[in-house]
Structures are given as structure tokens and as C-alpha cells.
Amino acid sequence: MKVLVTVKEVAELADDFEVEGTEVDDRYLEYDLNEWDDYAVEEGVQLNEAGVADEVVTVTIGPERAEETIRMALAKGADRSIRVWDESFEDVDLLDTETKVQILSAVVAEEEPDLVLTGVQAGDDAFGATGVALADDIDFEWAAVVNDLDMDADAGVAHVHRELEGGVEELTDVELPAVLTIQTGINEPRYASLRGIRQAQSKEIAPKTLTDLGLDADAVQSDLTLTNMYEPESESDAEIFEGSADETAGKLAEVLREKGVAE
Amino acid sequence: MSDVLAITEHRRGELRDESFEVISAGRELADDAGGDLHLAVISGDVDSFADSLNREGVDTIHTVENGEEFNHDVYVQAIEALYNDLAPAFVLMPNSVNGLDYAPAVANRLDLPLVTDAIGFEYDGTLTATREMYGSKVETTVEVEGDQFAITTRGAEWPTAEGVGDAEVSAFDFDVDEAAVRSTVTGFEEVGSGDVDISEAEFIVSIGRGIEEEDNLPLIEDLVEATGATLASSRPIVDNGWLPKNRQVGQSGAQVTPQVYLAIGISGAVQHVAGMKGADTIIAINTDPNAPIFDIADYGIVGDLFEVVPELTEQFS
Numbered sequence: 404m405k406v407l408v409t410v411k412e413v414a415e416l417a418d419d420f421e422v423e424g425t426e427v428d429d430r431y432l433e434y435d436l437n438e439w440d441d442y443a444v445e446e447g448v449q450l451n452e453a454g455v456a457d458e459v460v461t462v463t464i465g466p467e468r469a470e471e472t473i474r475m476a477l478a479k480g481a482d483r484s485i486r487v488w489d490e491s492f493e494d495v496d497l498l499d500t501e502t503k504v505q506i507l508s509a510v511v512a513e514e515e516p517d518l519v520l521t522g523v524q525a526g527d528d529a530f531g532a533t534g535v536a537l538a539d540d541i542d543f544e545w546a547a548v549v550n551d552l553d554m555d556a557d558a559g560v561a562h563v564h565r566e567l568e569g570g571v572e573e574l575t576d577v578e579l580p581a582v583l584t585i586q587t588g589i590n591e592p593r594y595a596s597l598r599g600i601r602q603a604q605s606k607e608i609a610p611k612t613l614t615d616l617g618l619d620a621d622a623v624q625s626d627l628t629l630t631n632m633y634e635p636e637s638e639s640d641a642e643i644f645e646g647s648a649d650e651t652a653g654k655l656a657e658v659l660r661e662k663g664v665a666e
Numbered sequence: 667m668s669d670v671l672a673i674t675e676h677r678r679g680e681l682r683d684e685s686f687e688v689i690s691a692g693r694e695l696a697d698d699a700g701g702d703l704h705l706a707v708i709s710g711d712v713d714s715f716a717d718s719l720n721r722e723g724v725d726t727i728h729t730v731e732n733g734e735e736f737n738h739d740v741y742v743q744a745i746e747a748l749y750n751d752l753a754p755a756f757v758l759m760p761n762s763v764n765g766l767d768y769a770p771a772v773a774n775r776l777d778l779p780l781v782t783d784a785i786g787f788e789y790d791g792t793l794t795a796t797r798e799m800y801g802s803k804v805e806t807t808v809e810v811e812g813d814q815f816a817i818t819t820r821g822a823e824w825p826t827a828e829g830v831g832d833a834e835v836s837a838f839d840f841d842v843d844e845a846a847v848r849s850t851v852t853g854f855e856e857v858g859s860g861d862v863d864i865s866e867a868e869f870i871v872s873i874g875r876g877i878e879e880e881d882n883l884p885l886i887e888d889l890v891e892a893t894g895a896t897l898a899s900s901r902p903i904v905d906n907g908w909l910p911k912n913r914q915v916g917q918s919g920a921q922v923t924p925q926v927y928l929a930i931g932i933s934g935a936v937q938h939v940a941g942m943k944g945a946d947t948i949i950a951i952n953t954d955p956n957a958p959i960f961d962i963a964d965y966g967i968v969g970d971l972f973e974v975v976p977e978l979t980e981q982f983s
Contacts, residue, residue, distance in 0.1 A: 418946050419956075420803075422804060427800075427804070497808065498910075500770060500772070500774075501779070501780075514766055526800070526801060527800055529799060530780075531782055531783050532766070532769070532780055532782050534893065535766065535767060535769075535771050536726065536771060537855045539742070539770070539771035544739075544850065546767070547738075547763070547766045548763045563765070566918050568763055568918055569855055570856060570857050570914075570919055571677075571855070572855045572857055574851070574852045574853045578848040586765075587905045591906075593864040602814060615900075626812055627781065629807075630794065630808065630812070631806060632799075632804050634803070634805075635798075635802070635804070637956070638961045640961045641963040641964055641966040642966070643966045643968060648977045651974060652975075652978040653977075655974075659926065659946075662946075663925075665892075
């Protein structure tokens, strides 16, 4: 069984940053492997180690810079990677779901995986839509927000738990081939070992353009345009205790005593 | 052509709050666009659900009988059929866990531009939606091209619809393509029961990413012991396996309503806040003065928890 894992490099904002127009300047951004995708990679690698999967391939839509993040996934045990980028992406500040789905569908057509794992969402734009939209597009079955996976490859069924709100999990059987969107906490993502990092250097990251995937530049025509970005106004009316650690702790202790919750 | 079709949500025989919020959001959009608000209730006891959903501002409620519980394959087919029948300008769905499980497929199948997790929108011939990015650190406005749209709305951003309405209730007949139903819900499981029920606690000390390492837990446990508090946490602590699931506060964890909620090293992501905003008094300790937790806190310390917490413990020893 072949597993395809979508891996995104996301930007995280520093505590202090400035918005310029509809973007945040690069100097306030730190790039990292999307947290949810880290769990998806781990799930793929564990399927491989359990003998359920034969190959784990990652796919990333991202510029050359993203290779550092892709290497991280390779160091954790993915076998090889595909990175899709096209100059025409550089003018788009928000790729919509449809665009991502077109690209990923083309990759699925080439790779023919039995299982696609994606993170539930990306930490930056937080759309939470790519996996399920992709599944519908390639006519795979799917499950969103999966926090437990028991794969019965012989029967062609994935037994999953979906993490619902309020401490309830839904138990669902999903026919393969399928796309599962992976929730944090499903496993414990490993740290890349030194050996893994060394091995990752020799693993393949295949760059692909839209043309390579049989798509034209129209695929990048996003229906969504960012028109404004701003820091939300603080609605805080909290009383902030000022002073040294022992002074602030003293004031806080007073509040706790006043409220009668601690003596 | 400028109508709104809003999809409601239920679980285990009960309508969820999202159903009444999506009515308010749908009415707002329908007023902007000069159209009607249609609701769909799919599966479960649809007739009794329709009675409850008949709130002010709803024009028509379409009931789709099919099985007891949510199944995304059925939902996608039912919404597709309703859409083809009604040709609404907007399909509105809750940005809930189940919403995330069908809304993107609906948008893909109907070839609609999709905006998820909207916290606001305006329509004056052009749709502009407000969304957050980078873990709620910025808000953005997004202009959406098209004439028909799919939108998912964040929970608790719109008020719950009140008042008794006079909506027409209409049974929507459609045949499910059973061959296209390839997932089966086999049951539910409650998680999070365990040694302690944090939902009953009067004083909660709750920790988040800010504690950095599992080795720092004893620092917090000392405070908990000295004050007689109950220990809880935000999601990352449970994901890391540092505390069991029954200690998790938030959308997917427990809802708590203590007298005092002391949030230590918790930034205050919307999913966490959903579980603890019912606390009488909220106190936050965080190094980042812009952390969203301060927006809902009554008292705060902008400082290093590793300095403040030992001092606080000292006060009660």
C-alpha cells in the first residue's frame, strides 16, 4: 500500500510583528513544518513500520525554501518527496482550496496512492478544507479530524475515530482508498534522529511545475483575494498586576483569597 | 437567486448550538442579499427538529429523512440535491468538526468558492468575509469572486436565533445513492472520564504550551497542592501525553465553569476559550502581552511563569 502525505511549510508570527498591507514582513516570520502534518507524517511512517504501507511519499506545494521542512519529514522516515511550485504562485497571496485540490489531484493521478493523509488544517491560513475537498475530487472516501486509526488493509477498511466536540469520539468505518485528515494527539511525532537527518540528504525531492503535472497557469486563478490584514483590537479590560515576580504573585494571591478559592 | 441555504447540525438526538447560530448568520446574509433563508435538517428526528428550528427569520425548513446520525456521504448528496432544487446564492454550514467533514466536499462538487471559519461577512453584490490567520494573531478580509458561495461559520460568533417563527416546513424527497455511501458510523465513545471531573472544580489551575517541558510539571503541581486547586490544561499538553485527556479544557475537551480559572502559559486560542469562558473569574499569566487570553481575563500578569509561579506557591505554603 502506498501512502501519500501532504506536508505544508507554514509561517508562524513572532510575538511582536508589523503588518504591511496584506502581509507580514518576512523578518517576523518563522517557517516550520505544519503541526498537524507532523502527526500525519508520523502516522504514515508508523503504517510503514507496521508493514501496512510499502512506501510513504510526501507532497508539498511550496517554494524552494520549503525543502528544509520537507527534509525534516524525510528524516522522520518518509521515503521520498514531491515539491510543486510555479512562478505564477508568487503573485498569489492566498491559494484557495480549489487550486490546491487541482494540484494535489494531479499528483494523486501520477502516484496512485491507496491512502492520503493530510493535517486537519494548516497553522497559518487555517482553512481546514484541503483533505476533504481533495477526497471528493479524486473520488476517494474520507474522514475528517481523525484521532485514532486502525487500518485493516486486507478488508480495505480504515476504522477511525473522529474527534468531535465536547469529549465525544465518533467511530467510523471508511472504505479504502481514502483521505484521512489527521488531528494532533493521534500519535507522538518522533524527533528526527541524526541518522535520519543524514539519510534524508540522499532521499529524492522531485520538483514539479504546473506543466509537469499537465496543468496550466489558469489553475492558479484563486477565487479569494486578501484585501486587508490587521491586528485585532484588544478588547482587554483585565487588571494587569505590575511589579516584580513576588509583587505580582502577592497581588494574585490576594485575589485568590478574596474569591475564597485558596487560603 | 439570492437565497441562503443554511445547514443545521444535531448529534445523538439533539440539535447543537451551531444550528441556531447558523440561522442568525443566514438571516444576516439573506437580508444583505435580499433573499429568503432556507434551512435544511438532515437525518435524525427531522420533524421534531423542524419544530425547534422554527425561529424568527426562517422562511422554509427542508426536512430530509435518512437514518439517525450524521453521515457525510448522505449530507453531501442531500445538500447537492437541495442546491440543485433551490439554486441559492449561499450555502452556509457550521465550521464544526462535522462541518469540516462535509463542507469542503460540497463546495468541490458544486464548484463553489469556499470560505471556511468565517467570523463575519458582508454582501453588497460582492462577498467579503472576515477570517483569522496565524493562530488568531491577525484578522483578514477576503474578497470572494463568484455569484454563488460556500461558507462555513465559526461557532459562537453569531447569536443564537430566538423567537418563534412561521417557517414553512417541507419534506424534501430524494433517493440516496447507496453505492456512494462508503463510510459507516458505528458508534460513539465518551472520552475523558477518569480520576477527576474538572467540570465540577471550583478553582482550576490550567497550563498550556508555555510550560515548555514535561519536567516543569512539578512546579505547577506544587502550586496546585498548596492551593487545593484542580489541575487542567489546554490541548498541546494532552497531545504531548503530559496529562491525561480528562484534564483537557476546550472545544474537544471539557467545558468548565469554575469560580476561578488561572491560565498559566496559555495563549487563549479560540478552541480553548470555548471550554473555559464560563468561568466567573479568569486570571492569566503569560509573557506575551498581546496573547488573546488577556482579552477575556479579569486579572493578568505579563511575566515569566517560571518566576511568578514559585512565588505564588510560596504565598500559600
